[in-house]
Amino acid sequence: MTRTFDPQANAASHAPALELKALHKRFDQTEIVRDISLTVQTGERVAIIGPNGAGKSTLFDLISGRHAPSSGQIWLGGDRIDGKKPFEINHKGLSRSFQISQLFPTLSVFENLRCAMLWQQGLGYAFCKLLASQTDTNHRTRALMQRLQLVDACDTPAQHLSYAQQRALELGMALASDPAVLLLDEPTAGMSQSETSHFMTLIAALTPGKTLLIVEHDMSVVFGLATKIAVIVQGELLAFGTPDAVRANPLVQQAYLGAVPLASCADQTVLA
Numbered sequence: 001m002t003r004t005f006d007p008q009a010n011a012a013s014h015a016p017a018l019e020l021k022a023l024h025k026r027f028d029q030t031e032i033v034r035d036i037s038l039t040v041q042t043g044e045r046v047a048i049i050g051p052n053g054a055g056k057s058t059l060f061d062l063i064s065g066r067h068a069p070s071s072g073q074i075w076l077g078g079d080r081i082d083g084k085k086p087f088e089i090n091h092k093g094l095s096r097s098f099q100i101s102q103l104f105p106t107l108s109v110f111e112n113l114r115c116a117m118l119w120q121q122g123l124g125y126a127f128c129k130l131l132a133s134q135t136d137t138n139h140r141t142r143a144l145m146q147r148l149q150l151v152d153a154c155d156t157p158a159q160h161l162s163y164a165q166q167r168a169l170e171l172g173m174a175l176a177s178d179p180a181v182l183l184l185d186e187p188t189a190g191m192s193q194s195e196t197s198h199f200m201t202l203i204a205a206l207t208p209g210k211t212l213l214i215v216e217h218d219m220s221v222v223f224g225l226a227t228k229i230a231v232i233v234q235g236e237l238l239a240f241g242t243p244d245a246v247r248a249n250p251l252v253q254q255a256y257l258g259a260v261p262l263a264s265c266a267d268q269t270v271l272a
């Protein structure tokens, strides 16, 4: 399977890593995403924030191919991808974190990661056992497992991992294809503060140079990781800029962050 998105060639060509142009999504008569345009440069880490029901996950569904937009365009490193199937978009270099329910519960950590790698190479799950001796894949799987700090759980079935370990495995499944652009939907949801802090360090360590989009409610994660923040309210992009610019934006203060003292925004935990 050919990968058409080469991050180095893309950076050299100055094409944005991801570009959304006048994106709309309607479900029946209800418009959920309204005219969103956004340009993300290679290597940027963009946090997408907004109240519950603002349309953040729907935006991810459009970018990752789960839903086709009603109108508008999506470009990945110079390739138009709107309306393409999720696997086509994945093979072009964009990955979305798997949900825990999409892990193989009875397979071990190692087998889950190896399956994700084989799938990325265009080989189905049925080949996994036949290819157990495939040295290169096994070597890369072990290396990824080490970076995820899951070596001790190598043989543990996914269903028996702790919640934080499952989320780490989920992150690893998304990274198995070595994507240039990674979408993470609330990666730290349900974690304790110390787990969140550990997981943020893990994300940063595993994604140097990658373009990251994170839907997140936890402001310590947003202000700790993001180089840019996009604020979505009622399906519209209210603001997009650096954390400082967004923090100072009166529209954001008024419409989303409300009474929270923005000078100490990074200290806030959950704003939604």
Ligand SMILES: Nc1ncnc2c1ncn2[C@@H]1O[C@H](COP(=O)(O)OP(=O)(O)OP(=O)(O)O)[C@@H](O)[C@H]1O
Residues within 6 Å of the ligand: 027, 032, 050, 051, 052, 053, 054, 055, 056, 057, 058, 059
């Ligand atoms: N397949 C669908 N059909 C109809 N309505 C949908 C569909 N998917 C999402 N919606 C609606 O779109 C709106 C936005 O949902 P979405 O999950 O994108 O919001 P969100 O910003 O991610 O919210 P949260 O922060 O709570 O996860 C909601 O009102 C939801 O009910």
